[in-house]
Amino acid sequence: MDDYASDTDSDYTSYWRDWFISSRGNEYFCEIDEDYLTDRFNLTGLNTEVHYYQYALDLVTDVFDMEVDDNMREQIENSARQLYGLVHARYIVTTRGLAKMMEKYKQGVFGKCPRVICESQHLLPMGQHDIAKSSNVKLYCARCEDIYNPKSSRHNTIDGAFFGTSFHNILFQVYPTLLPKKTQRRYEPRIYGFRVHASAALMRWQEERREEMKDRLRIQNMETGFEDEDEGDDDIESEEDEEDEGRDGIDDMFEGRMQPVQ
Structure with missing residues (x-):
């Protein structure tokens, strides 16, 4: 039984990184190259942030061969996870x-x-x-x-x-x-096909500010970063004009009837 446990521990420490990457919940991580892990320059400062730093490093680099109790092993395991994660943040901004x-x-x-x-x-x-x-x-x-x-x-x-x-x-x-194009489309709250006034006013103000920003960028011959939707702008503007005319007609109809209270 002891021999079986020893073999299991040996296999576990020999393939710790493979086990960590393949573990459920660690899909976001990529595998760090061994050369990067063994270069002490890449680990600068981490010894003060990780408990049991040397044991954790030995476990991550597959050279840990020390017999410890279950409680100690769990602490070293947690430290190894933290160490791998902190090194991972440095590694993913390298070319590889x-x-x-x-x-x-x-x-x-x-x-x-x-x-x-x-x-x-x-x-x-x-x-x-x-x-x-x-x-x-x-x-x-x-x-x-x-x-x-x-x-x-x-x-x-x-x-x-x-x-x-x-x-x-x-x-x-x-x-x-x-890098995808920035979208200009936004959800427009409507009631029976008419835009809700407060939301419509806010969106109109935001659209005006965005167009001003795009004009400034064009003057500087810079890319706006927005997807091309200019082809449909005329149709959108015509629909908005029709809605504005409809609202203006309704406002005019009630304007003469509503008088301020004396």
Whole structure:
């Protein structure tokens, strides 16, 4: 029985990274190259952030051969997870790391945007802080430029610092062709086909500010970053004009009847 336990522990420590990557709930992580893990320069400063740092590093790099009790093993295991996550945040902004995460992004491993108008845009994991245990991982949509919680409870517990605040932005800087066009479409609340006045006024103001911004960008010969929807602008404007004329007619009809109270 002891021999069997010893063999199991040996197999476990020999393939810790394979086990970690293939474990349920760790789909967001990519495998860190062994050369990167064994380069002490890449681990600078982590010895002060991770308990049992050396034991954890030995476990991650598959050289841990020390016999410990179950309680100690659990603590080392937790430290190894944290160490791998913090190194992971550094690795995924390297050339190799970006390439691996880019493939995951293209395959939709991180999920799709829940916003209907984004049309199932693929998401990217990100952290709101670079300090461990500050907040859990979020998912970033490059189309609507908003962040969301992961759907699965398994992913909700992942530390956001394991991906950092810069990774998703660096990925689109290195692979600009992956950056989707910003959408100009928004949901318009309507009652019997007529836009709700307060929401319509707010949206009209926002659209005017957006058009002003786009005009300034065009003057500077810069890309607006929005998808091309100019072809349908005339139709949209004509529909809005018709609605405005209808509202103006209704306002005029009641204007003469409504007098201020003396």
